[in-house]
Each structure stands twice: as structure tokens, then as C-alpha cells.
Amino acid sequence: MNFECLRCAAALLAATALSVPAVQASEPAMHGAAKPAAVVQRDHVRFTVLTPRVIRMEWSPDGHFVDAxxxxxxxxxxxxxxxxxxxxxxxxxxxxxxxxxTYTLGSGRFDASNLTVQSKGFKTAFTWHPGEADAANLKGTARTLDRYRGDTQLDTGKKLDLDQGLISRAGWHVIDDSKSFLFDDSDWPWVKKRSCAACQDLYFLGYGHQYEDILGDYAKIAGREPMPPRFAFGYWWSRYWNYSDSEFRDLVGNFGKYRIPLDVLVIDMDWHRTDGLSWDPKYAKKDAFDQLVGWSGYTWNKSLFPDPPRFLAWLHSQKLQTTLNLHPASGMTPDEASYPAFAKAMGVHNGKQIGIETADKRFMTSLFDTVLDPLRAEGVDFWWLDWQQWPDSKKLPGLSNTWWLNYVFYTHMHRASQDRAIIYHRWGGLGNHRYQVGFSGDSVISWQSLAYQPYFTATASNVLYGYWSHDIGGHMFADDVPEKERHIDPELYVRWMQFGAFSPILRTHSSKEAGLRKEPWRFSPEVFAALREVIDERYAMVPYIYTASREAYDTGVSLLRPLYYDWPDEAKAYDTPDEYMFGDDMLVAPVAQAMKDGAATVSIWLPPGRWYDRNRGEVIDGGRTISCDYTLNEVPVFVHAGAVLPMNPPSVKKLQDMDNGSIVLRMIPGGSATTRLYTDAGDSEGYRHGEYAFTAIEGHRDAHEATLTVAPRQGHYPGMPQAKQVTIELPDAAIPQSVMVNGRAYSRADAQQAGSWSYDGDTLTARITVPAQTVDQSLRVSVRFADDAVDMAGLRYRMKRTAAAVEWLKYHWDSPSPLPDDVSLAAQLGQLIDYHPEQLPILVRAFDERLAKLPEEVEGTHASPEVKAHFASMMKALRGA
Structure with missing residues (x-):
């Protein structure tokens, strides 16, 4: 995917203190007026050609038009x-x-009789007239998944309305902007009404099936999809629970004890006083929280957090970012510690509660100056905005409170701090993609909810809302779940975490129920291992994810997106809502069903091309549907053959510690590819105006050789390492016959040593460790394999499934005689290769011969018929795969 040249945003000026706004633009670009040469005006109509695919169409009864x-x-x-x-x-x-x-001059308002737009040169031709329904629209997203089981609302039984998105199979879409609010030209642009209620303001988007092009056009004129800070791509721990300072310290300590990465700690509403808290169980039916008491609050609960600044400082010493939950609908009550300062700023002297009005600039400015910025100064990093109350502003009916709060909180952080702005809130409507991380709300714990979320998340990219954060594992049980069944299903939780690792934001959460404990160490060893493995995998993928995040900023194509972006003319691309692309190279089809006999069978459509089955370790042809089974720790991920994936080394457990000078390049077999690795400082707004770097990478790998070229790094940012240390991984590879790096021959070493290569028998991975070199140097690597090298396709899969079958057999062995020797040896191929890698062809042939006769050998023992039959079925399934 090509990256566009970037516009330079205005230079950011440092704020001297959090409570003093910096003098900088509230958004990187807010230039409402088009260039005069793009405008065609005739009396009461004005047309603005914004791109070859986007035309703005205005009609005004008095001939005055909107440039704001x-x-x-x-x-x-x-x-x-x-x-x-x-x-x-x-x-x-x-x-x-x-x-x-074509428009008939002097004919008045746009309608079907006087305005026509036709396509030119698209395979998907169209002719559009005003009023025509977009029946082929591929949808956008929704405000929340609160109390939804899958796509069905528990209390109403209604299906979730995802509203219309920008993408339609018809090849066009129209955005009616006539009723949206405008921004004034103040230093912090604020909302204002349009002066003309009768005017028409339409945007026609015509693109055929060039979906990615129209997303890029929209990003240019509606604002880019901002990058979250790098830490946001790590693991977020969240639970609705009245944690204390000491309990949080114990929790964080356990993450360290069990070597589980963690970057963000979410503190729910019990951080503040909740005296008089009440709950209306019918809130969802009313879709309003007007009567809730005690949900708003800005005063620390000192019984839980005796010294908040010291607690927050300790979290920062642990390299954790912290966000606090806000329910601001009650405004400011007299019992808040910040009430006197806030009341003074508002000019209120009667000592009464001060109700919130989000569109009141004085109210919101006072809230930040006297309440929220002082909390930020204590160490709060960003806000979880949890607005669940009346939908619209009371001052400006029709202005969505959700939309406007997203704008206000995000742009205030951008103005008041040099930290990269981030908020965490629900979707408010078109344009809200500029305010980043979404909170999808309180989804119901169920397989249906997990199965729906891949489609929900991918479809949101159709409105550039690319950073949905779900309550991984589900938030709460449905009301019809009996009390005795209200416990976490470990299998469901693992599968949800696997989806979370391959989604924009990985954040667990749950309702305030004692039984909803999602700490990985509370599960069985098998489940714990699967959870830790998938979190580790997430951290390994961050360079790939972060590069895709930059791509989303540049092009409007989100990290997680539907298959029809890449294969718009393939019918199956529209019929597989449970699959998606994760970045440019990974196709993911999360398991969303319970296992039977130790595995879940998933039907997967592979688009045309060649794909590396990451689970089975083989390259296969696409353009077809396949069926594969997945054990608990396996995730259906397929990678473009020949891709080069930039990864973190295993040592990265905190993204603050991520060294942009150390990278693992994983070369996928089966072809050639070019890519670019993106790096920046990770937490500043400098990425918007030139403070970043790209490294171009070219790779090729087949059965005979692998070649890799890493170009000198282009670009600069504060703190950029001046050296790069690259490790090259070749998974599912034969033993190299020769390895050359920058013209120098490398020899094999038993351990990872700079200037050598090694081989891992368990993962069948050749690993080349290159000594650090300056970033302005090229790196060239060439690996040769023997002409008669053993075929490695599917070997790793056979190894791990055989090891699992042998382990099962050991635990169910009911014969007095020992296991046959071949059974014991069959489970140890990886170790045998580690001992004698030079014998790999001989060891593999012996393994396959041994594998073929295992059922017969077990059948000849005194084990019970039941054990023999089950083991034989496991071997049959392995051979069938």
C-alpha cells in the first residue's frame, strides 16, 4: 500500500502547565474553505470539486454558502x-x-428531476439522482454494544443498527451534511448552529469498487484517523471493582511475577466517592441514566487511595499508563472537593449543584481548569469518558453529547499537553474518527457476542473508526443466565483474548461481580499458558501493528478491515463477516465456537493468491474455502506468502521499553515482498509534522534461498536510535547450507550470538543475529538451502499434534507395559533436532516413518480398547489434516 506525502501540521508549542492551554490548533487541520479554483457557483447553487471522486453540492435559497x-x-x-x-x-x-x-440551472432545490451524477471509467457503473436509496451499503458502526448478545439487544430484542458507512457495493454514497453543526473561528473552535435551515449541503462520493481510494479521499477532507500513543497497543487491564491502592500494587506485582506484559491500568468509577450510588436495572430500556445518583464524581475516595499522587507516581515507576473513568452527567455537586473553585469560575454563589451543559464553553473550560487538569497534574494520563445519559445537548438540540464530548476532551488534551492525545469513549457519529479509541460498552458474555465482534470491528473501518476497544471476555451475563452458571468459561475467554490480540486494542473488562476474575494466573495451567502466549504474541506484533496504524493515518485504511477492500470483485469477500485483514499481510478468522474432542473446526475462505498457514507451517493456494481444526492455543492466521513481518524481540514486556533500534524480521516462505517499517517517538504529536522514520525492506524466500535487504532508515525524530540491531527469523525452514550477511559468511552457533545463526528445533526456525550497525547503513542477507533440503511444509503441525497425542496417551495409559519406544520418541523431534541439527533430513524421515506406524504399535499393546480407539482417532485426524 502506498503512503501519501504528508501535510505538515502547525508546529506544536509546549504548555507550561497542564492547567494552561498551549497556543496551538485544537485539531491538526481545520480549513473549511476550499480553494476558489475548485468552486463552481451559479446563483443559488455551488459545486466544489474536492477530489476526482468527491463533489460537494450546495443549494441555498439566498445564494449564501457555508465555508466554516x-x-x-x-x-x-x-x-x-x-x-x-x-x-x-x-x-x-x-x-x-x-x-x-449535470444540474438544470435555475431549477431550485436538488431533486431527482434536476441533478444527476454518473460514473466514468468504473467497472461498477452507476447513475445517481437525489433521493435514491443506497440499498447496497456495507454499513458503518454503532454507538455501543451495551447489553447486546451478538447483534441482539437483550431488553428490546432489536437488531443492532450499524447505520450507513462510506462503502457501498453500488459504488457511490451520499453524505447529507445539511443539518450538522459548524465550528466557529475562535482559538478553540466551538460548535455553532447553521444559519440556514432550508439549505442543502450534500457530498457525493463516487468510487466504483475503489474502496481504499474513497477512504483516503474522505480522510483528506474529514480529517485523518489519528495514531494512538504506542502504549495503547499493549495490554490494558480493566475491571469494574473497588480496588484499593494496595490491591492494585498486588495486581501489578502478579503481572510481573508471572511475566505477563502490561501497559495500561484502567481504574473504574470507584476511584472517586460514590456515596448514594443507585442503579436502575431498566436503564437500557430507557437508554438514559438521568436518575442515577453517585455515578459522577471527581473527589478521590481516600479510604481506597489515601495518597493518590504517590499511588499514581508508583504506577508510572512501573511504566504503566493510567486512565480514570468519568461519568460527568451530574455536573458539579457541592460535596466535591473541587466545587468551590469550579463554582467561582462559573460565577455561582448559591452553593447549589451546577448542572452540566457540554456545549457551554465556560462550563467545559472551567471543568478542565479547576477539576480535570489538576487530576492530570497528579498523574492521570488520559480519560475514559463514560457518557450514558441524555443523547443531545440541552443548549443545542440535535448536537450529540457523545460526539461533542469526544471532540472537547480530545482537542483539550491536544491543546494542553505535548503528549499524544488519546481518549476512550463511545462512537458519536461521522467525524468522530478523529477522536480515536472507542469503548464499545457492556457486551453480554456469550459465544454470540464473540462471533459478532470481528464483523462489528471490521465494518467500523467503513467510517474510519479503526480503534474499537471491546470488553474482552464480555462484560456481564444475560439476565436469563442462572446464578450457578454465572462464571467465566475458560475456553470462551481464551478465544476472546485471541481475537483481542488480533484487534486494535487489547483490553479486558467485566462487571462488578465477584466471580468475574479474569487474571490469567487464576486459570488452569493449560488456560494460563494459552492466555500468556497470546499476550506475548500481541507484544511481538507491535512493530507490525504500529506501522499499520501509521498507514491508517496516511491512507484512511484501518488496521482491521473487511476482506472486500482487497478483493472487491470476489463475492466471498462480502460473505465472510467473521474474517478480516489485520494490517496488509495477515488474514484472521477468530475461533468463535466451542471445541469438540479437543479442537474447533473452522471453515475459512482464503482469497486468491498464496497464503502461509501460520498454524500448520505450510504455504497453500487461495481462491477456495478450507476447513481446519484448532486446539485451544491455536489461532487461525494466514499470512501473504513471502511477506516480511517486523516484530519485537521477546524481551519487550513494556512498550515504553520498546527499542526502535532492535527489530526481528520474520521472513514468511513462498514468495517476494516489499514493506516499510515505521518508527517514531511513540508518545508525541510530532508524527503529524515530520518527526518519524521509515525503513524500506525487501525480501524473497523459497525452498532454495532467502534474501533480505534492509535499506538505510529515512527520516528523523527526537530520541531516534542511531544504531539498528536486526534479527532475521525464517520459520519452518530447513537447515541453512550457507548464510551471508553484508558479504560475510556466518557460522552456526548453539545460542543466539551476534554475527552467527542458530536453529530452533521446536519451532523449526533459522535465526540470524546481526550485530548492531548504524541506521544509515544497508543490510543484505542471503541464505542458501541444500538443493535436496527436506520439505518442511506441515512438519511443525505434525510435530505439535503428535506431541499432544502422546501426552494424552501418557495420562490415559492403562496398560502395565511401558509405552512403545516409537511413541516416546515421536514426541521429541524438536529436541532431537536441537541435539543434532545437521541430521535434520534423517530425523524428519525417521519421524514420518515412526508416525505412520504409531496406531499399529499402540494397537498391539495391552491398553484398553477405549484408549486405543481414541489414540487411533487422533492419529487419523492428524493424517487427514
């Missing part, structure tokens, strides 16, 4: 594309490379 930024469109000042205008027989015609628009 709107909630959705904040950057109309775009390079003028080539287009022509002509007038024939009273009709205005505008032609771009992609569209032809």
Missing part, C-alpha cells in the same frame, strides 16, 4: 483536481476523471 468547517468536514482546502465545466441547453455539466455531474 462542519462536524464532519474540517479540511476542504485540498489540491484542485482536474475537471471541466460546460453549459448546454440550460444545464451545467462538471466532469472529473471519475464523475460527470
Amino acid at each position: 468547517p462542519s462536524q464532519i468536514f474540517v479540511e476542504r482546502n485540498q489540491p484542485v483536481p482536474q475537471f471541466t465545466t460546460s453549459t448546454h441547453d440550460g444545464k451545467l455539466q462538471i466532469d472529473t476523471a471519475s464523475l460527470s455531474l
